Amino acid sequence: MTTTLIAAPKRMLDLTVDGQAVRVLEGSTLLDACRLAGIDTPTLCYGDTLTPVNVCRVCVVELEGARTLVPSCSRKAEAGMVVHTDSERVRTSRKLVLELLGSSVDLSLAPEALEYIERYDAKPERFGADAATVAQDVKVDNDLYVRDYSRCILCYKCVSACGEDAQNTFAIAVAGRGFGAHISTELDVTLPESACVYCGNCIAVCPTGALMSKSEYDRRRAGTWDEASEEVVTTVCPYCGVGCNLELHVQGDDIVNVTSPDDHDVTRGNLCIKGRFGFQFVQNRK
Amino acid sequence: MDLRLLDALPTDAERDAIDAVVGEADGASDRVAHADRTRRHLLLPALRAAQLRVGWVSEGALGYASRRLSVPPADAYGVASFYALLALEERPADLTHVCTDLSCALKGARVAPGEHASPCLGLCERAPASYRTIAGVAPRELQLPESGPPLPQAGDSSLRLLRRIGAGIDPTSLEAYVAAGGFEQLRRARELGGDTVIGELKESRLLGRGGAAFPTGVKWEAVAGQQAQPHYVVCNADESEPGTFKDRVLMESDPFALVESIAIAAFATGARKAFIYVRAEYPLAHERIRNAIARSAPHLDGIEIELRIGAGAYVCGEETALFQSIEGYRGEPRNKPPFPVEVGLFGKPTAVNNVETLFNVLEVLRDGGADYALTGTEGSTGTRLFCVSGCVERPGLYELPFGATLRELLELAGSAPPKAVLLGGAAGAFVGPELLDLKLTHEDTRAAGVTLGSGVVIVYDERAELVPALLRIAEFFRDESCGQCVPCRVGTVRQEEALMRLAAGAPHADERETLAELAQVMRDASICGLGQTAANAIESAIVNLGVFA
Ligand SMILES: Cc1cc2nc3c(=O)[nH]c(=O)nc-3n(C[C@H](O)[C@H](O)[C@H](O)COP(=O)(O)O)c2cc1C
Ligand code: SF4
Ligand code: SF4
Ligand code: SF4
Ligand code: FES
Ligand code: FES
Numbered sequence: 011m012t013t014t015l016i017a018a019p020k021r022m023l024d025l026t027v028d029g030q031a032v033r034v035l036e037g038s039t040l041l042d043a044c045r046l047a048g049i050d051t052p053t054l055c056y057g058d059t060l061t062p063v064n065v066c067r068v069c070v071v072e073l074e075g076a077r078t079l080v081p082s083c084s085r086k087a088e089a090g091m092v093v094h095t096d097s098e099r100v101r102t103s104r105k106l107v108l109e110l111l112g113s114s115v116d117l118s119l120a121p122e123a124l125e126y127i128e129r130y131d132a133k134p135e136r137f138g139a140d141a142a143t144v145a146q147d148v149k150v151d152n153d154l155y156v157r158d159y160s161r162c163i164l165c166y167k168c169v170s171a172c173g174e175d176a177q178n179t180f181a182i183a184v185a186g187r188g189f190g191a192h193i194s195t196e197l198d199v200t201l202p203e204s205a206c207v208y209c210g211n212c213i214a215v216c217p218t219g220a221l222m223s224k225s226e227y228d229r230r231r232a233g234t235w236d237e238a239s240e241e242v243v244t245t246v247c248p249y250c251g252v253g254c255n256l257e258l259h260v261q262g263d264d265i266v267n268v269t270s271p272d273d274h275d276v277t278r279g280n281l282c283i284k285g286r287f288g289f290q291f292v293q294n295r296k
Numbered sequence: 297m298d299l300r301l302l303d304a305l306p307t308d309a310e311r312d313a314i315d316a317v318v319g320e321a322d323g324a325s326d327r328v329a330h331a332d333r334t335r336r337h338l339l340l341p342a343l344r345a346a347q348l349r350v351g352w353v354s355e356g357a358l359g360y361a362s363r364r365l366s367v368p369p370a371d372a373y374g375v376a377s378f379y380a381l382l383a384l385e386e387r388p389a390d391l392t393h394v395c396t397d398l399s400c401a402l403k404g405a406r407v408a409p410g411e412h413a414s415p416c417l418g419l420c421e422r423a424p425a426s427y428r429t430i431a432g433v434a435p436r437e438l439q440l441p442e443s444g445p446p447l448p449q450a451g452d453s454s455l456r457l458l459r460r461i462g463a464g465i466d467p468t469s470l471e472a473y474v475a476a477g478g479f480e481q482l483r484r485a486r487e488l489g490g491d492t493v494i495g496e497l498k499e500s501r502l503l504g505r506g507g508a509a510f511p512t513g514v515k516w517e518a519v520a521g522q523q524a525q526p527h528y529v530v531c532n533a534d535e536s537e538p539g540t541f542k543d544r545v546l547m548e549s550d551p552f553a554l555v556e557s558i559a560i561a562a563f564a565t566g567a568r569k570a571f572i573y574v575r576a577e578y579p580l581a582h583e584r585i586r587n588a589i590a591r592s593a594p595h596l597d598g599i600e601i602e603l604r605i606g607a608g609a610y611v612c613g614e615e616t617a618l619f620q621s622i623e624g625y626r627g628e629p630r631n632k633p634p635f636p637v638e639v640g641l642f643g644k645p646t647a648v649n650n651v652e653t654l655f656n657v658l659e660v661l662r663d664g665g666a667d668y669a670l671t672g673t674e675g676s677t678g679t680r681l682f683c684v685s686g687c688v689e690r691p692g693l694y695e696l697p698f699g700a701t702l703r704e705l706l707e708l709a710g711s712a713p714p715k716a717v718l719l720g721g722a723a724g725a726f727v728g729p730e731l732l733d734l735k736l737t738h739e740d741t742r743a744a745g746v747t748l749g750s751g752v753v754i755v756y757d758e759r760a761e762l763v764p765a766l767l768r769i770a771e772f773f774r775d776e777s778c779g780q781c782v783p784c785r786v787g788t789v790r791q792e793e794a795l796m797r798l799a800a801g802a803p804h805a806d807e808r809e810t811l812a813e814l815a816q817v818m819r820d821a822s823i824c825g826l827g828q829t830a831a832n833a834i835e836s837a838i839v840n841l842g843v844f845a
């Protein structure tokens with residue numbers, strides 16, 4: 011993954027990341043610079059197709075001359091910056107942020123977060139068994155997907171995907187505040203009562219398994235979920251003429267999920283209800 | 297955009313209240329597809345109007361406001377549920393919010409059944425205090441007790457910012473203000489021209505009084521020089537730092553001076569429109585400012601000043617959260633850079649200043665920048681307002697030149713020998729008696745590892761307990777975190793949990809290290825000043841005073 015900047019007359023900026031000289035296009039972020047320098051930087055709320063909200067703070071880096079650490083995913087590179095991505099301060103912050111998340115949220119289906127926890131030797135259990143969590147019942151209120159907000163890290167990705175960054179439906183938003191902040195429809199009504207059109211674009215961006223297709227959820231509960239056997243078949247959506255690329259995730263004889271590649275020009279990972287969930291009709295006809 | 301709107305209908309009363317803010321519905325513009333999205337900034341005023349009318353924000357009112365302003369209902373719900381004073385469940389039309397914060401706790405505050413507990417109401421010199429709202433056709437809001445002790449230094453000829461208040465000039469009368477020299481500085485500013493005004497400000501070395509101590513002249517110059525138009529001026533009167541009440545006193549008792557200084561700011565930065573954002577719990581200030589704006593029109597040369605009222609959120613005092621709030625969004629601080637001077641209110645160059653800062657602008661113009669800088673010290677020019685409360689005989693607002701010592705201030709206020717003093721508010725730090733000779737300046741407090749912040753001085757005498765104060769501070773930050781970023785959203789919860797275990801005498805083995813690490817990471821990795829300072833006072837009490845040692 012490199013920077014994807016296309017506008018013509020942009021300057022190149024020279025900066026230093028972990029002692030390496032890095033040259034990036036003006037407009038790039040420090041995360042872009044880290045990636046260019048081959049430095050693997052953890053991110054949770056950042057998505058290549060979404061406007062950075064810089065809320066998870068797991069991507070922070072140390073910028074010489076700055077009072078605090080800065081989020082690499084949104085901080086724009088400037089000429090002459092000297093950046094450290096693996097200092098004691100950076101490691102402490104990344105580790106504690108992961109501990110704060112791990113102690114309050116069920117991360118068992120969040121592969122990136124689990125990997126970072128291991129990488130930074132984070133110990134979420136340090137806060138004890140009584141530490142407050144966001145544990146709550148799973149919301150199962152429709153046949154297409156479920157919402158398990160006890161797994162939600164509040165990365166805002168679903169809100170961006172449902173709103174300005176993709177779907178323009180604005181069915182969900184962040185409500186409440188502080189530790190009580192949560193993703194919600196208006197007045198917390200069920201999805202069928204909300205503006206949701208079941209495009210599933212929120213599911214596609216959710217990094218924690220908080221949003222999950224009903225088919226996956228049911229299989230997991232029944233113990234028939236078998237990720238190891240899963241194969242991905244690429245095809246073009248048959249429902250209309252747009253030509254969205256589909257990735258059919260197949261376990262045994264069943265299509266269990268449908269996604270679209272993030273780097274596909276047309277979809278940028280997004281689909282509509284037919285592409286995302288139409289496979290159920292294919293299967294029901296069997 | 298396909299919006300499925302809430303089906304519930306407003307009552308006639310709710311509809312009228314909202315229409316009074318957003319204008320009559322004319323049918324056509326009421327349909328979402330054609331509606332004007334830029335009216336979103338009226339969302340908070342509309343919700344507030346509905347609540348003042350019927351006591352809460354019902355489903356029908358929320359749906360109606362979101363339809364009228366074309367805000368998606370989920371989004372409108374997200375905004376309404378952000379603000380502590382907006383009720384999304386029905387509750388009594390007559391409700392009392394009792395302050396349980398630091399100074400009121402020292403004065404025995406108690407919440408009776410049916411009352412709501414509240415963070416600091418900015419009435420600390422009258423502690424214990426409360427705020428009562430009575431919804432209805434003619435809604436009433438009361439700050440209780442309705443009056444407090446008189447200005448302690450009234451009549452003192454050395455007063456500058458408090459000069460007119462000390463002289464008892466009628467705060468509702470334009471004539472009285474003009475007779476006392478009012479609007480002379482605005483006239484002078486026009487004569488001098490914007491560049492010269494900014495030059496005087498830079499020469500005065502005036503630093504912002506809102507907490508961050510940024511040079512005001514530099515800020516105005518940066519805004520004035522921006523190509524993007526329009527420019528805005530925003531007066532930050534959210535004043536929600538526990539222990540702070542200075543801006544309230546200034547606004548209630550000298551509102552025309554604020555209007556004059558805002559007009560000078562607009563003139564110098566090239567703005568035609570300014571906002572004053574005042575916290576909801578200051579109804580008398582709202583009334584006085586509304587009156588002053590209306591009566592000052594002949595002096596304002598077309599500069600428009602609009603009063604905006606908060607709804608219970610400390611974080612909305614953070615400048616970018618304040619912009620979000622005015623624009624009709626959740627009060628979530630934005631990441632900086634870009635800074636407000638470039639990308640501020642409605643994405644435009646904005647000069648945002650604290651009330652006390654703006655009052656100083658009048659003094660700078662009166663004296664000239666160089667003479668203004670003769671008062672105070674090299675690094676801290678002019679005078680400073682101190683909000684003194686807690687265990688003192690004469691709580692209230694004091695004005696002293698920078699460089700006076702803490703001991704001098706406490707002697708004026710009639711303090712017993714203190715066990716500890718909280719400087720700068722919940723985001724500030726506790727100091728012990730060994731620091732009584734600390735000079736109250738930016739440079740001296742910085743060297744001592746503390747801060748003047750918003751001028752808070754809360755005194756704890758020998759009998760006062762510090763542990764409950766620390767728990768209250770932890771609760772405050774946990775309650776007031778906007779919830780955006782992980783270090784603050786979860787860190788303030790873990791901080792409070794650790795303190796509660798310490799207070800209960802049942803700490804984990806490594807509790808002190810945990811608190812220190814939380815403090816470091818909240819400071820280092822939080823988005824805004826709220827999270828960055830949420831551990832300061834607690835850490836200072838543990839380190840400086842040996843609480844829990
Ligand atoms: C959590 C938080 C709350 C704040 N509350 C206020 C406030 O109530 N009033 C204020 O003037 N500044 C407040 N500030 C500081 C503002 O962000 C900003 O620095 C200030 O309004 C600038 O004005 P000045 O330059 O005149 O000081 C707050 C900052 C933070 C982080
Ligand atoms: S499924 Fe689509 S419309 Fe529904 S909440 Fe998710 S992104 Fe929004
Ligand atoms: S539901 Fe998923 S995508 Fe949405 S905020 Fe939570 S973790 Fe992020
Ligand atoms: S530090 Fe706290 S208040 Fe500030 S943005 Fe983060 S969560 Fe919100
Ligand atoms: S990835 Fe940068 S803050 Fe979340
Ligand atoms: S009004 Fe109660 S502490 Fe300020």
